[in-house]
Structure formats: C-alpha cells, structure tokens
Amino acid sequence: MRSNSPHKTNPLITHSDTDFHHVNEADYEQAVNSFYEGLYRFAFSLAGNADDACELTQETFARLLAKGGQLRDHSKVKAWLFTTVYRLYLGWKRRETRFPHLEITSVENELPPVTPETVDKLENEAVSRSLLELEERYRVPLALYYFENHSYAEISELLNVPVGTVMSRLSRAKELMRKSLAAKFIGVERKIIPINSEAQRN
Amino acid sequence: MNNQEARLILQAYRPGGEDASDPLFAEALEQARRDPELQKWFAQQEALETRLKARLETAIPVPGGLKSELLALRKISRVPRWFQPMKLAAAAVVVLLLGLGVFFLFPHPQTQLASFRETMARYSAQEHEHVVFESHDLTAIRQWLQGRGVEINFDLPTALPGRSTQGCRVVDWNRHKATMLCFVLNGEHMDLFVMDRTSLPDTGLPLYVKTGGLMTATWSKGDKVYLLTGENKELLQKVLQQTSI
Numbered sequence: 153m154r155s156n157s158p159h160k161t162n163p164l165i166t167h168s169d170t171d172f173h174h175v176n177e178a179d180y181e182q183a184v185n186s187f188y189e190g191l192y193r194f195a196f197s198l199a200g201n202a203d204d205a206c207e208l209t210q211e212t213f214a215r216l217l218a219k220g221g222q223l224r225d226h227s228k229v230k231a232w233l234f235t236t237v238y239r240l241y242l243g244w245k246r247r248e249t250r251f252p253h254l255e256i257t258s259v260e261n262e263l264p265p266v267t268p269e270t271v272d273k274l275e276n277e278a279v280s281r282s283l284l285e286l287e288e289r290y291r292v293p294l295a296l297y298y299f300e301n302h303s304y305a306e307i308s309e310l311l312n313v314p315v316g317t318v319m320s321r322l323s324r325a326k327e328l329m330r331k332s333l334a335a336k337f338i339g340v341e342r343k344i345i346p347i348n349s350e351a352q353r354n
Numbered sequence: 355m356n357n358q359e360a361r362l363i364l365q366a367y368r369p370g371g372e373d374a375s376d377p378l379f380a381e382a383l384e385q386a387r388r389d390p391e392l393q394k395w396f397a398q399q400e401a402l403e404t405r406l407k408a409r410l411e412t413a414i415p416v417p418g419g420l421k422s423e424l425l426a427l428r429k430i431s432r433v434p435r436w437f438q439p440m441k442l443a444a445a446a447v448v449v450l451l452l453g454l455g456v457f458f459l460f461p462h463p464q465t466q467l468a469s470f471r472e473t474m475a476r477y478s479a480q481e482h483e484h485v486v487f488e489s490h491d492l493t494a495i496r497q498w499l500q501g502r503g504v505e506i507n508f509d510l511p512t513a514l515p516g517r518s519t520q521g522c523r524v525v526d527w528n529r530h531k532a533t534m535l536c537f538v539l540n541g542e543h544m545d546l547f548v549m550d551r552t553s554l555p556d557t558g559l560p561l562y563v564k565t566g567g568l569m570t571a572t573w574s575k576g577d578k579v580y581l582l583t584g585e586n587k588e589l590l591q592k593v594l595q596q597t598s599i
Contacts, residue, residue: 177428180428181425181428184421184424184425185421188416188420188421188424189411189416192414192416192417192420193410193411193414193416196414197414202417203564203569203586203587204564206417206420206423206562206564206587207563207564209420209424210423210424210427210561210563213424213427214427217427217428266402267398267402268401268402268404268405271402271405271406271409272405272409274409276409276412276413277413279406279409279410279412279413280410280413280414283410297366297368298406298407298410299410299411301368301370301372303366303368303372303373303376304366304378315378318366319362319363319365319366320362322365322366323361323362323365323366326365329406
C-alpha cells in the first residue's frame with residue numbers, strides 16, 4: 153500500500169486521531185452518489201489511467217468512511233474528498249512523468265480557433281489527452297474547474313494557492329488546452345518532448 | 355479595468371451563472387455588457403466551455419462497477435454498534451486501559467482485509483517456489499491439500515477450469531492457513547487464494563484493488579474469503595463475471 157505524504161493541514165478537517173469516528177452510512181451513500189463521478193474524473197486527470205484513478209477514488213472513499221466523522225461541517229464533504237484525493241496523489245507522485253508535454257512551436261500562430269464544433273469532431277482520446285498533457289500546475293486547477301464545477305475560490309482553498317494564481321493558471325491552462333485541441337484537430341502535433349529530456353538538455 | 359484584465363477574470367467564470375452574483379466578477383461582467391467585442395468573446399467562451407466540459411465527461415468515462423464497489427466499502431467498514439460515536443468515550447477509556455495490545459487483538463476489518471490482500475499479493479508475485487505441489491489435476495491437488503489440514507471445499511470460479519491449474523501451496527496469514535492455487539489460462543497467470551473468513555469482513559461482491567503491482571479481486575462466499583490476483587482488472591473481471599458470487 154502506498155503511503156500518504158504529509159501535507160499541509162486542511163483547516164476544514166480536524167486531524168487528531170482521538171477525534172476518530174466513522175461517517176454514517178446514509179451520509180456516505182449520499183457522498184458517493186453526489187461526487188464519485190467527478191472525483192474519479194479528477195483522479196484520472198491526476199493519474200492518467202483508469203486503474204490508478206479507481207484506486208485513488210476507492211482509497212479516498214475508504215478514508216471518508218473511516219475518518220469522515222471528523223468533518224465538522226457536512227457541506228464540506230466535496231472539498232474534503234477532492235483535497236484528500238489530491239493529497240493521496242501527491243503522496244504517490246514520486247514517479248516519472250506519465251505524459252509527455254506537448255510542444256507546439258512553429259505552428260502556434262497558424263492554429264485555427266477552437267469552437268464547439270471543433271470539439272465535437274475530435275475523438276474522445278484526443279480530448280482527454282489535451283487535458284492530460286498539460287503540466288500539472290495547469291492541469292489540476294482546470295480539472296477541478298471542469299469536474300464538479302469548482303469555483304475559483306474553492307480551487308484556491310483546495311490547492312492552497314492565492315486567488316490571483318488560480319485565475320492566471322486557469323487562463324493559461326485553457327489557452328494551452330485549446331492550442332492542443334486545435335493541433336490535434338488539424339493533425340500538426342509536430343514534436344513531443346518528454347519533460348525529463350527537456351530537463352536533461354537544460 | 356481593460357479588456358485584457360476582464361478576459362483573465364472571466365476565464366474563471368463558470369458557465370451556468372453560479373458566479374453571477376460574485377462581486378469579483380461584477381466589474382468584468384459589466385465591462386462585457388458595455389463592450390460588444392468583449393461580449394461576443396465572452397459568449398463564445400461560455401459556449402465553448404459548456405461543450406468542453408460535456409466532452410471531457412464523455413472522454414473520461416467512469417467505470418461501470420465503480421459505484422457499487424464504493425458502496426460495498428460500507429460493508430467492509432461496518433463496525434459493531436458499541437463502537438458508534440455515542441459510546442466512543444466509554445470505549446476510549448477501555449482502550450486506554452488495555453493499551454496498544456487491543457489494537458492488535460481487534461484490528462479494524464478494513465485494515466485486516468488490506469493486510470490479507472497485501473500478503474497474498476506478495477505470495478502471488480513470488481517466483482521462487484511459487485507452488486510447492488505441481489499438478490494439472492484438481493483432484494490430486496485437493497488430496498495434497500487435505501493431507502496438510504487445509505479446507506478443500508471451496509468453489510472455483512467457473513471460468514477457471516481445473517485443468518488450467520499449475521499447482522498449489524499452503525500459505526500463512528496472521529497464523530491462519532490459506533490455500534493458493536496457481537492457474538495459467540490463455541497464457542495469463544492468475545493465483546486464487548481461499549481462506550476461512552475468520553476475522554475478515556463479509557465483502558460479498560468482488561472488490562478490485564491494485565496492490566504491489568498486481569490487480570486483486572476479493573470477495574466472500576459463505577464462510578470463506580476468496581482473492582484472485584492477475585495482471586489487470588479486465589482479466590479478473592472476465593474470469594469473475596461468469597461466476598455467481
């Protein structure tokens with residue numbers, strides 16, 4: 153079993169083990185019904201594959217069962233789940249970059265604008281890859297924005313970064329994702345450079 | 355506020371109007387109402403964001419069995435009534451008096467299950483003396499196991515025919531004996547572990563968890579717990595979907 157890394161304490165949650173008690177079953181079922189799809193998709197955007205996304209989702213809900221009783225405010229379940237899955241992922245993350253980062257260089261200015269029609273014409277894999285290929289600092293807030301409809305304030309609290317940073321990362325993330333979508337649409341993915349190779353060059 | 359600043363702020367605006375009353379967006383929204391070019395850009399953004407969100411949800415489908423697996427976790431985690439919050443304070447006193455020893459005597463069912471899963475996955479990954487008794491004959495295997503005092507009245511998944519057995523061994527977990535049967539079916543290696551349920555929870559339907567690089571499926575039937583290991587979830591699901599659990 154992978155271990156969770158120590159991270160900053162979320163003010164929404166009390167972490168004392170002496171507070172330990174279980175969330176009741178009705179609340180748990182409601183949490184599953186309300187959030188499991190968004191949580192899974194967010195986990196997928198972090199891990200990049202279905203097996204790890206399932207494991208992250210299961211582990212997060214197992215922790216909710218075991219420790220969800222610590223939540224003082226039940227309206228914070230959504231924030232707790234997404235914070236927990238993100239921390240679990242960070243705990244796992246001492247590993248290679250799973251997805252090469254896309255570099256669209258010479259054609260950047262030639263890319264067509266992305267429209268709802270363009271998006272409809274792309275394959276599922278191209279759409280998901282356009283998210284998964286983003287650098288993590290852009291991918292995570294954007295995934296939170298798309299899955300379970302997190303507001304900028306919720307993203308700021310969850311990632312513990314200032315609101316201004318969330319705004320600029322969302323803006324940049326959308327710009328990068330659209331370029332990636334446009335490149336996939338016209339088939340001009342020129343050059344894929346794994347981030348490690350790039351680091352070695354520098 | 356110029357249009358560039360307004361665009362930066364409006365990129366964080368959620369289509370659907372949930373942020374309409376948020377003061378942070380007020381000035382940028384007002385600017386968009388006044389400036390036709392910005393208004394057009396904003397309308398295009400909202401349409402695109404709505405479509406992108408929907409496409410991403412389609413592009414990342416949620417596995418069909420995930421919800422039932424998550425709901426099944428309740429069953430594993432269920433604790434005795436005396437352990438409910440109202441009585442927790444009294445129980446805490448007892449726990450303090452008994453000390454850490456109690457933890458080892460009555461570990462949480464979920465912790466137990468995780469421990470069982472991890473131990474069996476280690477046996478499954480072990481290459482040296484992977485099986486002790488080699489045979490493709492299930493009857494011979496049952497006789498060998500019976501001679502070692504292990505329960506032999508277990509049900510094999512119907513998709514794992516006896517002839518695909520490679521052999522068996524007896525393994526230990528927390529001083530309990532478990533039977534391990536090794537299979538190779540269509541070139542895929544799988545190990546099935548069977549043990550009396552003892553302190554393990556009644557999980558019912560299979561729970562899929564990746565452990566130590568292997569995918570595991572754990573389920574219970576009657577007084578026995580079964581654990582199947584294999585390369586990936588699809589393989590295990592294929593085997594188990596033909597089995598009534």
